[in-house]
Amino acid sequence: MVDPKRRNLSLPRIIAEAISIEMEREERILVLGEDVGKIGGVFGTTRGLLRRFGEKRVRDMPISEMAFSGMGVGLSMAGYRPLVEIMFADFIGVCFEQILNAMSKIPYMSGGTVKIPMVLKTAAGSIGSAAQHSQCLWGTMAHLPGIQVIAPSNPYDYKGLMASALESDNPIIYIEHKSQLIQEPGTFLNDRPVPKERYTIPIGKASISLSGSDLTIVATSALVEESLAAGQLLSHHGISVEVVDLRTIVPLDLETLTKSVAKTERLVVVDEDYQSFGLSGEIVARVHEELDSSQIKQCIRHTMPDLPLPAARSLEDAVIPNRNSIADVCLHLAKSS
Amino acid sequence: MELIEHYKLMLTMRHFEEACLEGVPTGEIHGELHTGIGQEAISAAMAGSLRRTDALVSTHRNHLHAIAKRVPLKPLLAEIFERSTGLCRGRGGHMHPFDLENNFSATGIVGSAIPVALGYAYAFAIEENENIAVAIAGDGAVNTGAFHESMNIAGAWKLPLVLVIENNHYAISVQSADVSATSTLSERAAGYSAWGATVDGSDISNVIPLFEEAVEHSRTGKGPAILEATCYRFRGHYEGDHDSYRSREEKSKAQEEQDPLEITRHELIQTGIATDHELEILVQESKQNMLKLLEDIRRDPAPDPSDVLKYLYR
Numbered sequence: 001m002v003d004p005k006r007r008n009l010s011l012p013r014i015i016a017e018a019i020s021i022e023m024e025r026e027e028r029i030l031v032l033g034e035d036v037g038k039i040g041g042v043f044g045t046t047r048g049l050l051r052r053f054g055e056k057r058v059r060d061m062p063i064s065e066m067a068f069s070g071m072g073v074g075l076s077m078a079g080y081r082p083l084v085e086i087m088f089a090d091f092i093g094v095c096f097e098q099i100l101n102a103m104s105k106i107p108y109m110s111g112g113t114v115k116i117p118m119v120l121k122t123a124a125g126s127i128g129s130a131a132q133h134s135q136c137l138w139g140t141m142a143h144l145p146g147i148q149v150i151a152p153s154n155p156y157d158y159k160g161l162m163a164s165a166l167e168s169d170n171p172i173i174y175i176e177h178k179s180q181l182i183q184e185p186g187t188f189l190n191d192r193p194v195p196k197e198r199y200t201i202p203i204g205k206a207s208i209s210l211s212g213s214d215l216t217i218v219a220t221s222a223l224v225e226e227s228l229a230a231g232q233l234l235s236h237h238g239i240s241v242e243v244v245d246l247r248t249i250v251p252l253d254l255e256t257l258t259k260s261v262a263k264t265e266r267l268v269v270v271d272e273d274y275q276s277f278g279l280s281g282e283i284v285a286r287v288h289e290e291l292d293s294s295q296i297k298q299c300i301r302h303t304m305p306d307l308p309l310p311a312a313r314s315l316e317d318a319v320i321p322n323r324n325s326i327a328d329v330c331l332h333l334a335k336s337s
Numbered sequence: 338m339e340l341i342e343h344y345k346l347m348l349t350m351r352h353f354e355e356a357c358l359e360g361v362p363t364g365e366i367h368g369e370l371h372t373g374i375g376q377e378a379i380s381a382a383m384a385g386s387l388r389r390t391d392a393l394v395s396t397h398r399n400h401l402h403a404i405a406k407r408v409p410l411k412p413l414l415a416e417i418f419e420r421s422t423g424l425c426r427g428r429g430g431h432m433h434p435f436d437l438e439n440n441f442s443a444t445g446i447v448g449s450a451i452p453v454a455l456g457y458a459y460a461f462a463i464e465e466n467e468n469i470a471v472a473i474a475g476d477g478a479v480n481t482g483a484f485h486e487s488m489n490i491a492g493a494w495k496l497p498l499v500l501v502i503e504n505n506h507y508a509i510s511v512q513s514a515d516v517s518a519t520s521t522l523s524e525r526a527a528g529y530s531a532w533g534a535t536v537d538g539s540d541i542s543n544v545i546p547l548f549e550e551a552v553e554h555s556r557t558g559k560g561p562a563i564l565e566a567t568c569y570r571f572r573g574h575y576e577g578d579h580d581s582y583r584s585r586e587e588k589s590k591a592q593e594e595q596d597p598l599e600i601t602r603h604e605l606i607q608t609g610i611a612t613d614h615e616l617e618i619l620v621q622e623s624k625q626n627m628l629k630l631l632e633d634i635r636r637d638p639a640p641d642p643s644d645v646l647k648y649l650y651r
Contacts, residue, residue, distance in 0.1 A: 056463040057463075061490075062486075062489065062490060062493070064486035064487075064489065064490060066452055066482055066483045066486050067451075067452045067455055067487045067489075067490050068452070069452070070449065070451070070452020070453045070455065070483065070487070071452055071453075071455050071456035071459055071490075072456060073453045073456060074392075074452070074454060074455060074456020074460070074470070075456040075457075075459065075460055076456075077437060077442060077453070077456070077457070078392065078456065078457050078461075080460060097446060097449055097483075098452060098453075101444065101449065102444060102446075102449065102453065105433075106433075106435065106442075107648065107649070107650070107651070108428055108648050109425060109428050109429045109435070110424075110425045110428070110429060110433075110648075111423070111425035111427070111428040111435075111648055112426070112647070112648035112651075113425065113435055113437065114435050114437055114442070115651060145649060146649060146650075148650070168651075169651040170650050
């Protein structure tokens with residue numbers, strides 16, 4: 001039965017609501033980015049903020065990411081809490097310097113005397129836009145010490161983690177998934193109702209999105225939903241899957257992760273980011289450092305290969321993990337055990 | 338500030354840098370060291386019209402700017418000498434000093450100070466106060482995209498950003514004249530609706546009024562300013578630089594004709610403000626003070642290695 005009180009909000013509206021609540025609570029939050037003002041963001045995640053908070057606090061920027069990401073650093077030192085939007089994660093290359101050498105490092109370089117309470121929000125992941133507009137890159141960002149990296153997977157978490165990010169005194173990269181930003185409301189598998197009121201979700205806490213006993217799938221962002229769908233497919237084969245949603249990539253919630261793997265003894269890491277030198281390898285290494293070999297019977301990665309994302313759908317489908325490919329990998333694992 | 342006060346400040350700056358040089362052969366400063374010896378007039382001139390509440394974002398060659406911004410010398414020198422009592426507890430080192438009490442910070446990446454200063458300028462603009470943000474750039478930094486992006490935004494929104502270009506003519510070995518599309522760097526100001534001027538930055542009496550004018554322009558809401566001050570870096574780009582890109586003749590000529598301390602000393606004597614003897618006493622006093630400071634910080638301990646992970650997150 002449909003709950004009549006249930007709000008049927010799109011994900012961008014939920015994110016905009018979270019930011020708005022925080023801006024109401026804390027007047028030092030400023031929003032800077034391309035198209036964040038008049039049109040409220042290309043996905044609508046800042047819609048209504050300009051009208052509500054005015055141009056001083058919500059500012060449309062020229063295409064000068066290096067300048068305005070650096071402004072975020074300067075504003076932080078001047079006592080503000082900037083939310084800087086880099087429209088697509090793919091554009092981070094043009095302003096990487098300020099993330100790599102200022103935002104992430106100043107708190108440490110200053111010996112803890114300077115805080116950078118800056119949130120860099122960006123949309124990542126595939127929407128069929130090929131090599132320069134569909135990358136994840138969270139592994140690249142998570143590689144840098146000093147920043148925390150958040151990648152929610154469902155509307156409830158997007159809202160709560162945005163509140164936590166804007167409340168935190170640490171520099172944070174908040175990564176939305178483009179396909180989820182354009183997803184029809186009410187179609188998420190993890191469809192927990194999103195309250196109108198403010199709430200927070202602790203940074204650095206993974207969640208068990210699906211409990212199971214035969215194997216653990218670790219996923220993040222949109223692939224959590226695909227893993228849940230794979231879990232449904234696998235249940236028809238009598239395989240009970242546990243899905244761990246990382247929610248936060250840095251800090252990594254190793255405790256939740258290892259607990260699950262210790263229980264199921266089988267680990268499948270799915271990741272939409274490039275395979276090598278990134279999140280999936282890191283998870284495998286950390287879990288193995290934590291558990292002894294008798295506790296892990298099988299371990300496999302299922303990720304985007306090390307390849308620029310091709311444009312044609314037939315090619316894209318061949319490389320980005322989805323519910324069917326995840327289920328196949330898990331089935332193969334179950335058969336070989 | 339009287340000229341004699343500026344002279345004393347330049348002495349402090351010169352002797353501070355000379356104290357830093359002491360730490361290189363001993364290994365107390367075990368990484369790169371970039372000194373501003375020969376470029377003191379620009380920083381000392383800025384000290385006269387900067388307020389504590391103004392922000393200054395500096396570069397890899399930042400010690401003189403820190404002194405101009407009244408960053409306390411002891412923790413500054415201690416940081417450069419990698420001591421636990423340093424401004425940043427030994428985490429920053431000489432290229433990354435931070436002192437937010439005095440709104441001073443720096444970055445070791447060429448050009449990257451400008452966007453950060455722009456952030457301060459934006460803050461001051463929305464607060465509608467009279468503070469200004471100063472970004473320091475060398476002749477190398479003005480060729481970065483960060484310069485263009487930042488100056489354009491500052492110009493579009495009339496933000497109180499003063500860009501001081503210390504044009505010592507060399508980006509390490511590459512000569513500005515060989516890679517710049519304009520014959521002066523300040524004429525680029527026109528592209529950003531900014532105030533712009535070029536001045537001989539070795540003579541503090543030239544720099545003071547022009548820096549005041551730039552500051553006044555920005556403080557009164559007229560938008561950004563670019564002041565290009567030419568100068569000569571007496572040392573190599575860093576300590577250990579073979580410096581083969583500049584001829585011996587060029588260097589000795591510059592040291593003879595463009596030493597800011599000598600130029601001002603001459604002026605103080607010529608105008609009857611002080612005698613040669615009186616100035617010599619100031620020189621000796623300044624040297625002694627710096628030696629004492631160096632001795633002091635050398636007694637301070639190195640940071641505790643067991644604390645190395647501290648201060649990464651809050």
